Amino acid sequence: QKEVEQDPGPLSVPEGAIVSLNCTYSNSAFQYFMWYRQYSRKGPELLMYTYSSGNKEDGRFTAQVDKSSKYISLFIRDSQPSDSATYLCAMSFYGQNFVFGPGTRLSVLP
């Protein structure tokens, strides 16, 4: 079992849809959880990060962490074609070794 798993997609949604992206992980010691967006042939771009369980909202994006289930989610409201990218979840113990999921490729169709 990989340390961090993510549905690879691709996920295609119409513009304006609510998108749900998910990751599961196996190591309960992870404390910090991040979401990155990566456009083709570019470096990942940090979207949000959260500590421990709970929700965090930033504009159209909401990150959710459920440590008891070892499950994290990213919700995108009112999705736009410019949101089309690969979304990576990442986790860390204390800001040293960051472990990434394989990414979910999202296409938002106009």
Added chain:
Amino acid sequence: DTGVSQDPRHKITKRGQNVTFRCDPISEHNRLYWYRQTLGQGPEFLTYFQNEAQLEKSRLLSDRFSAERPKGSFSTLEIQRTEQGDSAMYLCASSFASGGIRTYEQYFGPGTRLTVT
């Protein structure tokens, strides 16, 4: 733009050659990370520095790989005797490790795409 920069952006080399990549982090950032990313996968941690000290290396990192960060500024990643399996995107990231939440604000460079023929 004062983001993370990497050079070169693309490198094609023949198997058996040595290659070196450079990363310039955001100026006030004291941590610098190297990752490798292959198609369809997330970045895989290779090593990281705090200032000039290399604090952790992945167990998966071959002895052919070496990284330095002299004076705690830019960093270089060298791959000796390249193999076709080394073909990947090599990403650099930096952060400011303050002991607080900003430690987790990791900013990536555009990457160096290596092709070994």
